[in-house]
Amino acid sequence: MSWDPGGATASQSKLYVYLKFLRMEQTFFSLPMAYLGALVAIRGIPSPSVLLLIFSALFFLRIAGMTNDNLADKEIDSRNPRTKTRPLVTGAITTKEAKILIAIGLAGFFISAYLVNIWAFILSPIVALVTMTYPYMKRFTAFANYQIATVQGLAVFSGAVASLGVSASSLTQVLGSVPWLFVIATILWAVGFDLYNHIPDADFDRKMGLHSFAVVLGNRALTFAGLNQLFSVILDLSADFVYNLGPISYVSTILHGAIMAYAFYLASRNQFGKAFYYNIYSSVVLGVGIDLDILLGIPFM
Template sequence: MSWDPGGATASHGKLYIYLKFLRMEQTFFSLPMAYMGAFVAVRGIPSPSVLLLIFSALFFLRIAGMTNDNLADREIDSRNPRTRTRPLVTGAITTKEAKVLIAIGLVGFFASAYLVNRWAFLLSPIVALVTMTYPYMKRFTAFANYQIATVQGLAVFSGAVASVGVDATSLTQVLGSVPWLFVIATILWAVGFDLYNHIPDADFDRKMGLHSFAVVLGNRALTFAGLNQLFSVLLDILADFMYNLGPISYASTVLHGLVMAYAFYLASKGMFGKAFYYNIYSSIILGLGIDLDILLGIPFT
């Protein structure tokens, strides 16, 4: 119950504190999903510049979004025993530094979107708005769990827009090329593991007037998390079929589901930290498997 992915004691160096504050390792479970969207959308491999800009956009949006989340929740985190070692709470990172990070993150994100193609730049404010409003939404509705999960789904969406938009002549063409089944499946998957953050804090969140499905559902929240992830795997399998992907995609989807099932087992034993990180592994398996499938030219055309 004491697990916190964003905690860092003052005994660590500044670089380590920044990395923990931004949870940079989590960028690497979004990246395979973004590349999955890019590869599936064009049924091939985007140019190196597009792949680099996808990474750049995710990297900078992570900086802006995570810093904004920590800044918005600073007072709440200071009252929660689980999150009292977060850098903004301890003063290891100042409010001024946080605001500078948000500015850097947003400028870097919009610049990356502008450089990749006009459609990515046109749609980038929507992605930023969804990301930046999450910490305030949970003060009003439990559906904030779905909002933060949508940020992960938007990684798939954004990857597709980045790759297709290079040659697209209309927004309709861009949106029609997005692998929407994978977008929705990613959202459902992310709802499940996001609840691994909220279930240990359900009593605290209830006292603070914060909203999540962990608060609403109580002891049934873990089952709800599992059902979301079960439906996500079923949608992934349907997507493999609908997008005419090959055997590596199917195998990675099954393995993705098995890892999630193990994560659910860990969560049922109260090991939410381990469960959370096994979900990161599962996303890497799915994304890289599908990317490899397309890289090798296995999908039928």
Template sequence: MSWDPGGATSSQSKLYIYLKFLRMEQTFFSLPMAYLGAFIAIRGIPSPYVLILIFFALFFLRIAGMTNDNLADREIDAVNPRTRTRPLVTGAISSREAKILIIVGLTGFFVSAFLVNRWAFLFSPIVALVTMTYPYMKRFTAFANYQIATVQGLAVFSGAVASAGVGDVSLIKVITSVPWLFVIATILWAVGFDLYNHIPDAEFDRKSGLHSFAVLLGSKALLFAGLNQLFSVILDLLADSVYNLGPVAYASTILHGLVMAVAFYYATKNMFGKAFYYNIYSSIVLGLGIDLDILLGIPFT
């Protein structure tokens, strides 16, 4: 129960502390999903220019979003035994540094979106708003779990907009290019693994007046997490069919589901840290598998 992905000790290097503070490894939850959206939207390979800008947009949004989350929760984290070693709590990173990181992150995100195409820039404030308001939403409703999961779904959406919106194309063309089934499936998948982060804190959150489905459902929260991820796999398989993907996509979707099943097993054993990180593997499997499927073009469309 002591697992915390954002903890660091002051004896470690400043670079390591920043990496733990921002949890940069969790970018790999979003990046495969963003590239999945980008490849499916055009049924081909986006330009290196677009792929690089997608990476930088996610990178900078991660900086802004995670820093804002830590800054908003620093007083709560200070009294939670699981999160007392977070850098803003220990003073390894100051509030001033955090505010600068938020400015840098949001600036980098908006500039990256502007450089991709006009539609990416048009939607960027919505993506930023959903990301930046999450830490305050959990003060009011358990559906904050779905809000943070929507950030992951917006990665698929944003990747699609980045690739489909290049050139003189209409907004309708861009919107209809988005693989919406994968967007919804990604949201359900993310709700599941986000609860792996909340279930260990359920009692503390209840006493602190914070809301999540871990608090709302109590002992049934883990089952709720598993059902969300089960439905996400079903939707992924449906999406494979609807978007006329091939055998590699189906195989990667099934493997994606099996990895999530392993993560769920670890969660039942109270190994929430291991369960949480197994979802990185599952997103890489799905994203790379579908991208490879499109590259192979089987069946041809």
């Protein structure tokens, strides 16, 4: 179980170390889901400035959240054979550098939220709080798996708020038009996705007093992950119908589910690294597919 998406060796370039430390590729994989929220919420295409600010907010929050996660877990990661090559553990990135990154990330996120619209700015502290408290929550409850999954769901939510808030006259109007089925489906998808990180570490986490459903459920954790993702696909298909989306959305949702099923198969064979990345690919297929569906406006026959 040596796989770790955040590991990097000192012999690699500083830029590569930073990219691995922040897992920046996951920002770009999350972007189609944020745009899904933005496009579905208004059944159209937001302005270029809104699209750019959605990316900016997601980018900076990733910097703050991932750095905070690594900083909070530095001592734990140093004891885990799977994570001992993480840059904060090896010293490739210093604690001072990490704190600067957190400050830059939060400042960039709040500025982006302020620039996009007033409702996004008002809600931005809640989004930041959920993101920044996750690494501490797993010291107390297994529902931390749902908290980190909620961060993924908030990408869809935040995209919707960014596009809706431009013309909305009240916060109630904004919240009432958020595509909540997609938000909840994304959370359930991400719970399974996150457990692919925790299942290989279940014995270690148990010894360290850390909490996750991998620790609580033991051998049943993988089944629990699969059930969450099964329900997420059902909700996605329901959302395609409720939000009156077209055929590309249905096809992309089915492909999304098929890729997740394959990832589950890989995880059942202890190939958690591959399963982790196939789950990322599945979200890209879903997000891009629904975004294209709205962009092209092909009616469902």
